[in-house]
Amino acid sequence: MDRVPILQIGDVLLVSIQVDLQDQSVLNLQEDLAERISATGASGVVIDISAVEIVDSFIGRMFATIASLSQLFDADTVVVGMRPAVAITLVELGLTLGNVRTALDLDRGIKILRVLHERRRGLPGTGHAASTLGLR
Amino acid sequence: MNHAVRETQQMDIRIDSDVVRVRQVVRECAQRVKLSLVDQTKLVTAASELARNTLLHGGGGHATIELVHDGRRSGVKATFRDEGPGIPDIALALVDGWTSGSGLGLGLSGSRRLVDEFDLASQPGKGTNVTVVKWAR
Numbered sequence: 001m002d003r004v005p006i007l008q009i010g011d012v013l014l015v016s017i018q019v020d021l022q023d024q025s026v027l028n029l030q031e032d033l034a035e036r037i038s039a040t041g042a043s044g045v046v047i048d049i050s051a052v053e054i055v056d057s058f059i060g061r062m063f064a065t066i067a068s069l070s071q072l073f074d075a076d077t078v079v080v081g082m083r084p085a086v087a088i089t090l091v092e093l094g095l096t097l098g099n100v101r102t103a104l105d106l107d108r109g110i111k112i113l114r115v116l117h118e119r120r121r122g123l124p125g126t127g128h129a130a131s132t133l134g135l136r
Numbered sequence: 137m138n139h140a141v142r143e144t145q146q147m148d149i150r151i152d153s154d155v156v157r158v159r160q161v162v163r164e165c166a167q168r169v170k171l172s173l174v175d176q177t178k179l180v181t182a183a184s185e186l187a188r189n190t191l192l193h194g195g196g197g198h199a200t201i202e203l204v205h206d207g208r209r210s211g212v213k214a215t216f217r218d219e220g221p222g223i224p225d226i227a228l229a230l231v232d233g234w235t236s237g238s239g240l241g242l243g244l245s246g247s248r249r250l251v252d253e254f255d256l257a258s259q260p261g262k263g264t265n266v267t268v269v270k271w272a273r
Contacts, residue, residue, distance in 0.1 A: 001153075020159060022152040023188070054159065054177055056184040057242045085177035093181060093246035094232055 004029045006036050012113055013037065014106075016048040026062045033066055037073045044113030045070050048106055050081030060095040067100045076116045077101065080109035139204035139213065139269070147199045149190045149216070158187040158199050162214055165201055169210040169272050179212060179270040182247035186216045186266050189243050194218025194264055204269065211252070211271035219263040226256055 002025045007014045013036055015029065033045065045066065049055065067077040078101045082090075090097070103109035145161055148154060162183040166176040183199075190197040197218030204213045223229045232245045244266075248254040253269035 020156050022156045024152050053163070054181045054184060056181050056188075057246065058184075058188065083177075085174045088174050089177045089181050089250065092178065092249050093185075094242050094249070095246065 001025055001028070003032070006032060008040060008042065011042050012044045012046060012110060013040065013042045014046045014048065016051070018051045020053070021059065023058055026059060030062060030065055030069065034069050037070055037075050043075050043117045045075060045077040046106060046109045046113065047077065047079045048081050049079060049086070050083070052083070052086065055086050055090055057093065057095055060090065060097060063100045064098050074120070076113055078103050078109040078112050080104070080106050139206045139211070141202045141204055143203040145201045147201070149187055149199055150196045152191070155184060155187045155191060159184050161201050162212065165203055165212045166270070169203060169212055171212070171270060171272050175270055175273070178250040182250040182268055183214050185243040185247045186214070186268065190216045190218045194220030209271050211269050213267065213269045215265065215267045217263065217265045222260040222262055222264055223258040224260050226258055230256070
């Protein structure tokens, strides 16, 4: 069965989904991520879905689960790179990703994580960066 | 839903990886009848939801994927059959958010919105048959 690799860049964990995931692989990824966030103390998780051709309700729920999980470890999650056809389909399917943060690409995703992290630590001087990214 | 069938593929849905295989076959068919990328994505997503239902709620079953033609346009028809417990209240099962288990309750209602034709037949104790069609525009 496919196991999705989890890469670490600084204090961010990066998951890039490159294969058509079966449901058990999705569950494994959730567990692996929880382990890795807890072990590394990462402050953020980026899930890159630019290679993902469909997001159905099971995979959509994974994003929400990972976002909730990461919060329990004081980390934020951003889903990046959603294809336009996937976005249109998700809306029609009726799946709202709830409080899952999304960004256009990896670069913006990492910027968002940085701002969220600094803000959470209550560091000064993050107001400008936050407004540039449209974060409230 | 009587359409001329040009080609048929039968598949078992017994394990997790069969759902992935259904997605792949449906996508190949969708590309062959030249569905747009958005329509391919919608059909494959609907097929994924329905194949998972067959596996989880029906206890496994079969999928039939067909290339169809109605005289004017080509399309893909996908049928999912199981001999599971069936759906006692079909109207209720098609309501957004209603779920019999731990899911989100979007499988049936959501996939209906993603296709052009949707037919659901179920008999409690006998099983469920869902047929969907997506036409190339």
